[in-house]
Structure formats: structure tokens, C-alpha cells
Amino acid sequence: MPQSTTEAMPNAQAFTEAERLAVYRAIHERRDMRHFCGGHVAPEVLLRLLQAAHHAPSVGFMQPWRFIRITQAALRQPLHDLVEQERILTAQALGQRQEEFMRLKVQGILDAAELLVVALADGREQHVFGRRTMPQMDLASASCAIQNLWLAARAEGLGMGWVSIFDPAALGQLLGLPLGAEVIALLCLGPVQEFYHEPMLQRERWAQRAPLASLVFDDQWNTPSALFSNGLKDADA
Known part of the structure; x- marks a missing residue:
């Protein structure tokens, strides 16, 4: 049987084999990290990561993501406290798995070299293109930006963890978000001793x-x- 046209002809748009393997390696070795070892992230590296995030696709090219870099050490503790408050409430809501959940490490806010807050911009209601029947596509678009940052961080040898256990309204008030803006993530970013060999929640049998x-x-x-x-x-x- 003759080969199909797609099998017989090389794809001129494809990356080289080494480049393809690097992309797939970043995808498969990305981990939601909770254990960090301090250190720092060089400004030029952080800028590369944010550029990667900013090149994510967005519905209607609305670019709804906004990043707040937490540079003041004094802000980390109240952010940590908000996560701890919600962690206890989440545990109570889990019923039989409460104790098991409380043994899990769910954030690295006080340990990570960098802390980024990701929020959806205010004024999103004006973006109708692609959102008239699916308004949640602003969140989907921002999630793509976070994933870009995550994969780029893994390629740079940096760990990242997405923390979503908090009260968005309380966190937004703490950081002075305008009406209509909405926090969706706390991103802990920085050097780690090692990456988990498998997802942490799988390793912990959650x-x-x-x-x-x-x-x-x-x-x-x-x-x-x-x-x-x-x-x-x-x-x-």
C-alpha cells in the first residue's frame, strides 16, 4: 500500500526532533510544586517567563491576564494567612478526608523566591468576541497564560505552584483590585531541590x-x- 501524502512528505513547519522532545519534556515533567528552597529568580529570567505568559492565546485577543508581583516581604504573611484560613474551611468541607487533606502541603508562599498574583482584568464585559455564549473564556485564556509560564519555568529549571485556596474577594481587597477585577491564582515560583517524579497528589495517593x-x-x-x-x-x- 503506498504511503499517504502526509507520511511521504516531511512537514516543513515541524521543529527539529531535539526541539520537539524538549517541548514534550517540559509538558511531561511540569509539576505543581509546593516545596521551594528560597534563592532568587534573576530579573531577566522572570521577564522571559512573563513574556511567555503574555504570548498565550486569548479569545478575541482580549488578553485578560494581569500579573501582580509581590515584592514586599510584609505582604506575604497576610497572603499566607488567607490561604491557611481557606485550607481549614476546605478541610472541614471534605468530611472523611479532612485529616488526610490537612497533612498535605498546599502552598509555598513563604518559601518561594517569587510570588505572583494573577487576576482577570476589570472591564471584561466589553469583550464580546468569542464570549457572547461562553463568558468564561476569559478564565480559559488566563489559564493558557499560566500554563505558558509554567512550562517556561520548567525549561528554566524553576518550580512553580498554582495556589487557588483563598477567598478571592478578600485577596482582591488586600491588593487593591478595582471593581470587576478578579484574582484567580497565587503563583509560587523559584528554585527547588528537585522536581517531584510524579504529581504530588498522585504520590500522596490523593x-x-x-x-x-x-x-x-x-x-x-x-x-x-x-x-x-x-x-x-x-x-x-
Whole structure:
């Protein structure tokens, strides 16, 4: 059987093999880090990471992300306290898993070299393109920016952790956010002793990564994809 055109002709737009492997390595070795070892992040490196974040896709090119770099040490403690308050409330809401949750380390606010707050900008209601029926696409766009920063940080050998356990209104008031702006993340960033060999919550047996085949369908909901019946395997299986 002759090869298909796509198989016979090289893709002139593809990266080199080494470049492709580097991209996939950053994706697969990225970890939501909670353990940091102080140190610092050079300004030029931090700027590269923020540039990577700013080059994320956004619906309607709205660029809803705003980054607040916490430079005052005195601000870290109240931010840490807000997370601790919500950590206790979250534990209480978990019922039988309360004690198990309280043993988990959920943030590195006091230990990380850099602390970034990510917020959605005010005035987002004016951006209708791509959001008329799906207004949550502002959050999806900002999440893409965070993922870009995360992968770039891994490539730079820096750990990053996304903390979302806090009261957004209280945190926004602490940092002087205008009406309509909304905090979505506290990002702990900096050097780490080592990266987790697997996701921390998987290592702690809190949850396991689902098999990819259980999440990919063909044409209709819950119709298993033929991808996994043609000899292709889930790399995580």
C-alpha cells in the first residue's frame, strides 16, 4: 500500500526532533510544586517567563491576564494567612478526608523566591468576541497564560505552584483590585531541590491520573475512540 501524502512528505513547519522532545519534556515533567528552597529568580529570567505568559492565546485577543508581583516581604504573611484560613474551611468541607487533606502541603508562599498574583482584568464585559455564549473564556485564556509560564519555568529549571485556596474577594481587597477585577491564582515560583517524579497528589495517593482512553471519545459522548484500538498506547498507561 503506498504511503499517504502526509507520511511521504516531511512537514516543513515541524521543529527539529531535539526541539520537539524538549517541548514534550517540559509538558511531561511540569509539576505543581509546593516545596521551594528560597534563592532568587534573576530579573531577566522572570521577564522571559512573563513574556511567555503574555504570548498565550486569548479569545478575541482580549488578553485578560494581569500579573501582580509581590515584592514586599510584609505582604506575604497576610497572603499566607488567607490561604491557611481557606485550607481549614476546605478541610472541614471534605468530611472523611479532612485529616488526610490537612497533612498535605498546599502552598509555598513563604518559601518561594517569587510570588505572583494573577487576576482577570476589570472591564471584561466589553469583550464580546468569542464570549457572547461562553463568558468564561476569559478564565480559559488566563489559564493558557499560566500554563505558558509554567512550562517556561520548567525549561528554566524553576518550580512553580498554582495556589487557588483563598477567598478571592478578600485577596482582591488586600491588593487593591478595582471593581470587576478578579484574582484567580497565587503563583509560587523559584528554585527547588528537585522536581517531584510524579504529581504530588498522585504520590500522596490523593488521586490518580485517569487513563487517556477513558477521556477521548469519537463523535458521541462516551463512544470509545478508535485511536486506542489501532495499536496506539497511552504514554501514561
